[in-house]
Every structure is written in C-alpha cells, then in structure tokens.
Amino acid sequence: MRTFKTKINRSVQFIVIIVVLMLQSCGSSKKHSDASGTFEATEVIVSAEATGKILAFDIQEGQTLEANQNIGYIDSLQLYLKKKQLLTNVKSAESRRPDIRKQIAALEEQIKTAQNEKKRFEKLVKANAANQKQLDDINAQIAVLEKQLIAQQSTLTNTTTGISEDVSGVELQVEQLNDQLKKCVIMNPIKGTVLVKYAEQNEMTMQGKALYKIADTENMLLRAYITSTQLNKLKIGQTVKVLSDFGENDTKEYKGTIVWISSKAEFTPKTIQTKDERANLVYAVKIAVKNDGLLKIGMYGELSIEN
Numbered sequence: 001m002r003t004f005k006t007k008i009n010r011s012v013q014f015i016v017i018i019v020v021l022m023l024q025s026c027g028s029s030k031k032h033s034d035a036s037g038t039f040e041a042t043e044v045i046v047s048a049e050a051t052g053k054i055l056a057f058d059i060q061e062g063q064t065l066e067a068n069q070n071i072g073y074i075d076s077l078q079l080y081l082k083k084k085q086l087l088t089n090v091k092s093a094e095s096r097r098p099d100i101r102k103q104i105a106a107l108e109e110q111i112k113t114a115q116n117e118k119k120r121f122e123k124l125v126k127a128n129a130a131n132q133k134q135l136d137d138i139n140a141q142i143a144v145l146e147k148q149l150i151a152q153q154s155t156l157t158n159t160t161t162g163i164s165e166d167v168s169g170v171e172l173q174v175e176q177l178n179d180q181l182k183k184c185v186i187m188n189p190i191k192g193t194v195l196v197k198y199a200e201q202n203e204m205t206m207q208g209k210a211l212y213k214i215a216d217t218e219n220m221l222l223r224a225y226i227t228s229t230q231l232n233k234l235k236i237g238q239t240v241k242v243l244s245d246f247g248e249n250d251t252k253e254y255k256g257t258i259v260w261i262s263s264k265a266e267f268t269p270k271t272i273q274t275k276d277e278r279a280n281l282v283y284a285v286k287i288a289v290k291n292d293g294l295l296k297i298g299m300y301g302e303l304s305i306e307n
Contacts, residue, residue: 034226034302034303036303037225039221039301040220041215042215046210046211050205052076054201057072061197062193065193067188071186076180083177083181090167093170111145114145121138122135189214195213195215197211197212219291220290220291223285225269236261238258240257240304242301254289258286259286264283
C-alpha cells in the first residue's frame, strides 16, 4: 500500500514538473519587447495657392492619391484675360520697333553719292578744271551728312532699347501670371491616403487656406521611448524588430530601421510603457516600417532591440 502511494506521489510530481516546464517554455517563446509606442506617418496639409472659387475638387477621405496628381482647379478666368491683354501689349510694342537699316538707308546713300562727287572734284582740282572751294563745299556736305547719320542712329538705337525694356517688363508680368495660373491647378504633392478633407467644390477659397490632409501610409513610423540604459544599444540605421498590436494576443512582426533618436530626454508619456517602469526620463526614437496595409496611424506597437 505504501509503495502504491509512493508511486502516485512520484507520478503527480512528474506531471507538475512537466506543466511547469511547459509554462516556462510558453513564457520564453513570447516575443520580447523593450519599448512601446504608437505608429504615425508623414502628414502634409495641402493648402490653396490661389484665391477664387473651387471649380473642381474630386477627392474623398480615405482615397489613395499619386504624387503630382491633378485633383482640381480654382477659377483663373481673370488671370487668363489679364495675360491676353499683356500679350497684346507686347505685340503693340513690337510693332513700334523701328527698322534701323531702312531708316538710315537714305542718309547712307546721300553720303555715298557725296563721296563719289568728292573723288570726281579731287581729280578736277588736280587738273585745274575746278576750284578748291567747290571741293571744300562737298567735304562740308559730307561732314554734315555723317553727323546726321550718327544722330539718327543714336535716336533709333535709344528708341529700340526703350521698346525692348518695355517688352521685357511686360514679359515678366506674363511669367508672373503663368505662375499664378499654374498655382490655380491643385496638384497632390505626395503619394498617400487622404485623411481629412477641409473644402468642397464650388466653395470660395483663398491663398493659404487648407484644402485637405494627406499622409504617406505606405511608410509608417513607430515613435517609441527607451530608457537611458537602452540608449547605447541603438544607432541610426540599425535594423530592429517591430511588433504591431492588433488586440489581445494578436501581434505581427515587422522589420524596422532606426531613422531618428532624440538628443534630449523627456518625461515618460502616461500612455507609454517602458521595460523599466521606474524610469522617469526616456528618449524618443523613430523606427521606419514598410506598411503591408494592416498598420494604421495611432495603433500601438512595440520595439525589440535584441534580434
């Protein structure tokens, strides 16, 4: 009888040992985390760059947009009409530009004729067939014509320069209008998901007024907090494990890269847990994580430093 009881006791002890080992094994297989935090994304508030009525604005919250995608435009009729007026002014100014060659052609021909006459009289004077006064008169005539030519060239050049400067000034105004017209088109700056829509089609907007908020949800960031004792284990560019928290006993592991470490300590946020619960001062770190579509902004996540 005593032998039978001894066997039962030994069997119970053996079962207890197996259960304890199994519990320890389950505990050791649980994924270890060193810090926790929340997921965030790069958010951009897109504002209007022009003032006027929104004639088209076809986006919805939750919609995925591509970078440089045209999503609408603001009324630009007045800017377009002003541009047409300036272009007309350019044509009008160009039509007043003098043709210098044609303007001085008559004087140049008179000078050429007088020079030929001078050569003829020089021969006559040498042959005593004409007197010196006639030759002097021709030289004086040539000098007057040359001065008239110089004066006319100067006047025409100044006129052309003034017109060119006027045209350049108007062309700069046209470039300014082109820039303003370009800003009437609403272009999405980054690829991402629309989080909030602040304006609607047919509403009036003004320069600087927010239209919508978009976030790059494909590339998430886990902002976690570590203690000073953990700080020397991390460096920029280091690969770490990131565990997403989808609820009770439901986590998924991701590969993350340390992209930022705060240079200043701060008090532990109330909603954040650290490995050492006694820690008052912690350092914020950001870990870049490629999103598979399951990660959401504000979701809790954990950081595992030891791979």
